[in-house]
């Protein structure tokens with residue numbers, strides 16, 4: 001069987017450019033995003049873990065990554081370790097929600113979580129439909145991975 005490789009369509013180049021734009025934006029905003037991780041640090045770290053998973057997948061789809069780059073780190077809250085976002089979120093809603101409503105810095109935390117989630121959605125979209133790769137793209141994705149790993153304490 002002969003596999004015919006179609007050249008990328010203009011729409012796929014647009015998608016690549018969009019990813020590049022969002023990647024640069026995220027790198028610039030990262031330090032201020034991380035600044036607002038208190039007082040719900042574990043929820044923040046888990047959201048970041050979720051982004052990390054998809055970031056690793058995307059780098060592996062178009063480039064290479066060393067073995068220890070793909071490990072997952074669980075997040076501790078109230079003495080329990082959580083591996084999935086849904087489990088920790090459930091714990092948060094049951095144990096911390098009321099307290100969270102009274103927190104003055106909740107608004108900033110929510111904005112930070114939203115920024116991470118939006119970027120994570122871009123990454124997931126590219127995992128699904130992205131076809132175009134570039135050195136700068138891989139470089140920027142790895143840059144973000146390094147930043148995330150520093151925050152997560154790898």
Ligand SMILES: [Zn+2]
Pocket residue numbers: 077078091095096
């Ligand atoms: Zn807790």
